[in-house]
Amino acid sequence: MRKEWTCSRPDLATSPIACFIDFYNDLQAARIRSLKPFEPITYSVGSIQAGSSANVIPDDLCFSGTARFLQEEQGKAARQLFIRLLDEACHKNNCNYDFIQEPVPIHLFVDNEETCSEIAANAIIKTLGKNALTEHHAWMASESFGLYQQCFPGVFAFVGIKNVEKRVGAEHHNTHFAIDENVLKLGVATTVQYAIDFLNYGEEIPYEKETRDVTTLFNELNFAIYEPEDEWTLIGL
CATH class of the missing domain: 3.30.70.360 (Alpha-Beta Plaits)
Structure with missing residues (x-):
């Protein structure tokens, strides 16, 4: 302005x-x-x-x-x-404006593929038991994993790092953010189990694969790309 x-x-x-x-x-x-x-x-x-x-x-x-x-x-x-x-x-107010970067709505929704979600749920049950599995409501955050899901079928999950007794679990980007590190090993265990079950899954996982190349995709998503001597570097959003 x-x-x-x-x-x-x-x-x-x-x-x-x-x-x-x-x-x-x-x-x-x-x-x-x-x-x-x-x-x-x-x-x-x-x-x-x-x-x-x-x-x-x-x-x-x-x-x-x-x-x-x-x-x-x-x-x-x-x-x-x-x-x-x-x-x-x-x-x-007798002012004018310029956009440093014009606002563009982009499709980067994290939308878990149904088959992958089922494999992940079973992996959690195998590793930690049924009581460790719960659904999470829609989360109004920004998450670049949605970009991966445009190219590959996958699932995004929360590990659960909040612990009231240890007084940890503040929101992301908060100065009080901390995690219960004892939970990290559980995340590793379930991720390994998911990887094994995913690789052993005998049927084809249906998904609509992104057909645009990286340059076209990033340009249409309004991402800036710099190419110094054949090396791709993401420099801004």
């Missing part, structure tokens, strides 16, 4: 901060007013940078964030809503 000039007097200046506040409040309210209530979606702003002095209204403001959703159409609707609200806020 940018305004026309820097000034210390709010009556003579246009504030990108005020513009952002308008936009953010509208965005939060739009979740209820404008998006389908039966299709989960979360979005958050994790970074805001503007100004360096308390008595000077800054020239610009830069913010970034993420959105997580379980249905692709909900993601597309959220993108259209995001841009419309940004247009309206900037018009109302």
